[in-house]
Amino acid sequence: MSLTAPVTDLLAPAGGADGTLRLFVAGEWREAADGAVFTSVDPATGRPWATVAEAGPQDVDLAVAAARAAVDGGPWSRVAPADRARLLWRIAELVDANREALAEIESRDNGKAIRETRAEIANVVRCYEYFSGVCQAQRGSTLPDAGPQFVYTRREPVGVVGAITPWNSPLVMLAWKLCPTLAGGNALVLKPAELTSISALAFAGLLQQTDLPAGVVSVLPGKGRRAGAAIVEHPGVNKVSFTGSTEVGQGIAATASKTLKLVTFELGGKSPNVVFADADLDQAVNRSAFGIFSAAGQSCQAASRMLVERSIKDEFVARLVAKAESIRIGNPLDPATQMGSQVSAKQRETIERYVALGREQVGEPLTGGRRPELDGEAADGFFYTPTIFEVDDSAPRVYREEIFGPVTCVIPFEDEADAIAKANDTEYGLSGAVWTGDVRRAHRVSAALRCGMVWVNTYRTWNPLVPFGGYKQSGYGRENGIEVMEHYTQTKSVWVDMQESQPDWYGD
Numbered sequence: 001m002s003l004t005a006p007v008t009d010l011l012a013p014a015g016g017a018d019g020t021l022r023l024f025v026a027g028e029w030r031e032a033a034d035g036a037v038f039t040s041v042d043p044a045t046g047r048p049w050a051t052v053a054e055a056g057p058q059d060v061d062l063a064v065a066a067a068r069a070a071v072d073g074g075p076w077s078r079v080a081p082a083d084r085a086r087l088l089w090r091i092a093e094l095v096d097a098n099r100e101a102l103a104e105i106e107s108r109d110n111g112k113a114i115r116e117t118r119a120e121i122a123n124v125v126r127c128y129e130y131f132s133g134v135c136q137a138q139r140g141s142t143l144p145d146a147g148p149q150f151v152y153t154r155r156e157p158v159g160v161v162g163a164i165t166p167w168n169s170p171l172v173m174l175a176w177k178l179c180p181t182l183a184g185g186n187a188l189v190l191k192p193a194e195l196t197s198i199s200a201l202a203f204a205g206l207l208q209q210t211d212l213p214a215g216v217v218s219v220l221p222g223k224g225r226r227a228g229a230a231i232v233e234h235p236g237v238n239k240v241s242f243t244g245s246t247e248v249g250q251g252i253a254a255t256a257s258k259t260l261k262l263v264t265f266e267l268g269g270k271s272p273n274v275v276f277a278d279a280d281l282d283q284a285v286n287r288s289a290f291g292i293f294s295a296a297g298q299s300c301q302a303a304s305r306m307l308v309e310r311s312i313k314d315e316f317v318a319r320l321v322a323k324a325e326s327i328r329i330g331n332p333l334d335p336a337t338q339m340g341s342q343v344s345a346k347q348r349e350t351i352e353r354y355v356a357l358g359r360e361q362v363g364e365p366l367t368g369g370r371r372p373e374l375d376g377e378a379a380d381g382f383f384y385t386p387t388i389f390e391v392d393d394s395a396p397r398v399y400r401e402e403i404f405g406p407v408t409c410v411i412p413f414e415d416e417a418d419a420i421a422k423a424n425d426t427e428y429g430l431s432g433a434v435w436t437g438d439v440r441r442a443h444r445v446s447a448a449l450r451c452g453m454v455w456v457n458t459y460r461t462w463n464p465l466v467p468f469g470g471y472k473q474s475g476y477g478r479e480n481g482i483e484v485m486e487h488y489t490q491t492k493s494v495w496v497d498m499q500e501s502q503p504d505w506y507g508d
């Protein structure tokens, strides 16, 4: 597969003399300080498609210093909210103008079907547009009863944000962190996932076509344990915004506590999709299938636990299996493809380990559980079939643990109370869904689910206006919505004395 001209053009700024894609630091393209590079693999072919500079601690130092200079009285700190708004709108326009090439890069780096990455880029555009408005919508408050002083609060930037992003939706995850960063007047140092850093470099090339001052955004491809850890440890970073596994999140929380950084975490999930007997079954099956099998199951919100009322369980299962078997798996760049590959050989091995465990503990899956053939032949890429297990109780590990692949478990429930108890029986709390024709039940169950997001009669919808984030071990803090600004700004209280003279505390 060769690159289309728009992709080549988009990556031209990042490309060094030998074609290696370089780091974007302090407004410039640089090799890594120690010259390290790594290879990015196209997971649909299993073959390398790009060589990328690998950032280390020295590069992080440079990026943080440039970010600090920009926010600590530098040019960025003097850019008015109205001008930040224009800048965010300009970014939206540039992403939109290059949407096809950006979608192609995402599909190539991640293996996700282009129909999905196109939709993602459209969401990225909406995200920058929405936060353009947020730039001027933030306000402090006045506190009239504070006494003889007039007191007001200001929302101020937190400073330098370190963003560490996963590989499942690279430019979306970047937008969720960069939009509030810029809207709040902060600077960002990004460490994208090693598996999928190329779209962030293409995006940095677009930033160069804006008025963004140098150093406000740096993009440092590299490894979590090296560049990622250096960002988390760096005393010049004020906040870490992390999306990824719960395990890595726990380590980051511990390290960040040493310098008392602010942190927001968007971690794993094992989301319950609760289907009552009075639901519209066609809608429920179609959207539930999307809930688990979109992104080839590599989504923190994946509908990986299907809780179905016993009286309709067999019917639901039969239809879900048929739906799963109808999904067209293939070349992610083909618009007809409905499901691409997993992101890496390692991720597919993880899925295969879980499926083997499922076979031991639960029995043969109802469908899937294997690598697909494409055009009648074994594929080189890291493809996997949509897989459905049926379980009787909540003990099996395939039912309890996040797999991050196209694998779901169906479990029956008896009544509303049983459904709620089963849904909440998890250490995670990111999202959940309830399917029912009874509006009262829809609200009751939505209120009872212990998670940050609930869908009623749909699954996996998104809008930048709506807060996104989890309860329990799915993380803390919220992304998107005006609420995210609480995590990217801090409050300063200003006391102004209004008295002609103040009593002398030490007088008579």
Ligand code: NAP
Residues within 6 Å of the ligand: 164, 165, 166, 167, 168, 191, 192, 193, 194, 195, 222, 223, 224, 225, 228, 229, 232, 243, 244, 245, 246, 248, 249, 251, 252, 266, 267, 268, 299, 300, 402, 403, 404
């Ligand atoms: P991960 O290890 O948590 O990776 C997420 C990001 O954190 C990557 O950029 C990674 O860098 C970085 N990282 C890793 N170790 C770090 C450290 N010690 N300090 C700072 N940064 C560090 O996730 P993964 O290995 O890609 O995937 C493993 C599992 O995580 C998945 O199976 C899934 O369960 C979960 N996951 C969740 C989400 C989500 O949206 N919530 C997204 C992706 C994965 P590298 O480039 O070195 O990986």
Ligand code: MG
Residues within 6 Å of the ligand: 224
């Ligand atoms: Mg990792």
